[in-house]
Amino acid sequence: MNSAMPDTKPSGRKRASVDIMTWGPFIALLALAVLGVLINPAFLGLDNLSNMLTRSAFIGVIAIGATFVITAGGLDLSVGSMAAFIAGVMIILMNSLVEQFGAGLTTVLFGVGASLLLGLCAGFINGVVTTKGKIEAFIVTLGTMGIYRSLVTYLADGGTLSLDWGVRDIYRPVYYASLLGIPVPVLVFLVVAVIGYILLNHTRFGRYCFAIGSNEKVAEYSAISVDRIKTLTYMLQGLCVALATIIYVPRLGSASGATGVLWELEAIAAVIIGGTVLKGGHGRIWGTVVGAIMLTMIGNILNLTDAISNYLNGTVQGIIIIVAVYLQRASWRKLAP
Template sequence: MTTAPAIPAAPARKRVRPLATLVRFQSLLGLILVLIGGIAFSPRRHGHILFLATDNIANIVRSISETGILALGMTFVIIAAGIDLSVGAVLGLSSVLTATLLVNSGWGLAATLPLVLLAGALFGLIQGALATRLRIQAFIVTLAGLQAARGLALIASGNTFININYGHGPGNAPPAFAILGERLLGDTFPVATLVFIVLAALATFLLNRTRYGRYVFAVGGNERAARLSGIPVQWIKISVYGLSGLCAGIAGIVHAGQFSFGSPNDGTGYELNAIAAVVIGGTDLFGGAGSMVGTIAGAVMLGALANILQLNDVSAAMQLLATGAIIVLAAGLQTIIRRDGSSR
């Protein structure tokens, strides 16, 4: 008696998880909703929608340039399961160093800019080394770093506001530095935004197309497995803080160029906006997952939301409440997805 061949079982269908899909694309969906809301609720002048006015769009993209640059570096840190609370203060320190070296010390751009970038990167590397090698929580290390950077900025500036005047001779910065505060394409496209776009392209390539980016994801996803695979875990964890500090240094230079001054109070609260952009962009606060495109969309979403609220004369307090609610919602969705995934 012959036995009929067994019929192979049909492959199990991968269950679609709508909530997980929502979280994956939350920044893009949120950006679309904010843009639709901006158009719908925008004040109008002579029949024109103010939200879509060229000058207003330029103001939005200019306003997100600095926090967007900070968010790029923060994305690497959070994907590697870290956090950096010092970036706003390092931005302030970098703007003060830029103004001091250009105006008070009479340095040129060729000497000033590399030194400021080196200072930002070195500050981040030191924090990364303390958190990694001494096994101190990154939250504590970078919180202390925030205070240290503010203190250094106060010392470097003499606790004074440093105005940047352009010209030749003592007390003046090179006129070429003023380009960071200008606009291109018929006075509509801020140069600072161009800097952000270039850095965003480089950061996206580094994260998605290089071995380094794969290592960052591996370390954040499972540090022990990454170490057993031969990945230099400590070096990766330290280096992401160096990248974050470098981005903060660039943002500080851009800030000084845009506003033509340096102040030890520059960048206050910027770290919260940067973290918000990363979280809203879908990067997992526990590490191992995230995207640079999501971070960019999150930064634009926050800038557009703040702009439409301002256009409608919504108080600053309500703006903060709205931003906070969005952050909590994004983090809450991530937590639900993580719990749902671990229960299967």
């Protein structure tokens, strides 16, 4: 992951500061990894690294979608609930298809298809209500967050939805299998990141996102169809949530009202740790990837030691996040005239 290229900013000015801002998250990640090794050598074990990267894949994939939304000046708080809702619908659908198609690949493919469709639709709704309804994204997605959360609770009757055991065995490799020694979720994470990077930094769509996030009015006067682009970012976010859910469901084969709680905050945190600006106008995919890994790594390191009281886990987490972002912003401020 360290060989990731620093993204090229559209404007070539302030080269020195750009470098530090770009590499800041990587340096923080490295420092954290060193801390991990010092605390427990098992941290560097192949199993642990693969566990950790696999775990970070959910938040990571969602956060890549969030990078687009935030870069274009939006915000999506509904992602955690959306993931839970999609997971719930997938499980119900696959369970009901077992009778017709048996516990086979067809059933799983239907589930996956439904997930992608639902994600796109949910994103479309967030986007259209925000842009056409002229309501703040915060309010719209706060609303849909509550809606999806209660829908999944309703679907599960307040309990837990469990996937049919036959389907589970077919679907299991999507989370647990490895290709060329790399767990499938990590591969998905990587592919989504590469596509996201190209989309954000090397296409017109990406440039429009930057422009809209910097100044929506100016973008509009520059003949960018702001509403369409913004809606597309929410749909992209929905698609990412769907992908994350597709790799999440085979892990435990269940969904409940407690699934994906606070994922939205973790995703937003990953995006900001990575150097994307919360108020929009600048986004960084590789930074987001590092941010997501860092968040998981903190939890992992805390689990590998008993030197820190369990009661203080949240404190350690909070301090590391703030320090990571501070270092990055402070060095940037010092170097920029």
